[in-house]
Amino acid sequence: MTMTVILRITAALAAIQGIAHGALFLSAKPRHGPAEEAVVAAMKANRFDFAGATRSYWDFYTGYGIEAAGACLIEAVLLWQLARIAGTQPATVRPILLLLVFANLAHIALTARYFFYVPIVFDVALIACLGWAVAMGR
Numbered sequence: 834m835t836m837t838v839i840l841r842i843t844a845a846l847a848a849i850q851g852i853a854h855g856a857l858f859l860s861a862k863p864r865h866g867p868a869e870e871a872v873v874a875a876m877k878a879n880r881f882d883f884a885g886a887t888r889s890y891w892d893f894y895t896g897y898g899i900e901a902a903g904a905c906l907i908e909a910v911l912l913w914q915l916a917r918i919a920g921t922q923p924a925t926v927r928p929i930l931l932l933l934v935f936a937n938l939a940h941i942a943l944t945a946r947y948f949f950y951v952p953i954v955f956d957v958a959l960i961a962c963l964g965w966a967v968a969m970g971r
Contacts, residue, residue: 836923836969840916840930843962844909850955851905858898908933923970930970934963 863869876891912933919926937956944952 836919836926836966837916839962839966839969840912840919840926843959843966844912844916846955846958846962847905847909847912850952850959851902851909854905854952855899855902858902919966919970927967927970930963930967934960934967937963 863873873891876894877889880887880889911929915926915929937960941953941956941960944950944956
């Protein structure tokens with residue numbers, strides 16, 4: 834398997850992660866009873882001035898959730914473009930891939946600490962593919 838093919842597979846995994854995150858995030862509704870519903874209602878209702886804009890914690894929650902899905906999709910596009918370059922200049926691509934390995938390791942740490950474990954499966958798969966591509970680029 835070539836470095837280009839591995840990076841295309843990695844791009845597809847990142848795209849699936851981004852689409853799944855966006856779809857699940859946007860379709861999520863409180864399902865854990867009145868306490869959760871009260872928290873969501875409070876997050877939406879309490880607005881405050883922050884850096885010159887009136888926002889709520891719900892605004893931040895929603896914005897960061899959509900931004901996280903977008904970051905996954907940007908990673909997918911970047912990997913797809915790097916796959917093209919890797920065909921002729923694998924040494925040029927390696928430092929960028931190593932940066933993405935470390936970014937995904939950081940994402941694993943944050944996800945394990947603040948969220949839940951399912952997204953970590955995608956990050957581990959991405960790191961494995963990126964590591965494989967880095968090794969092939971030598």
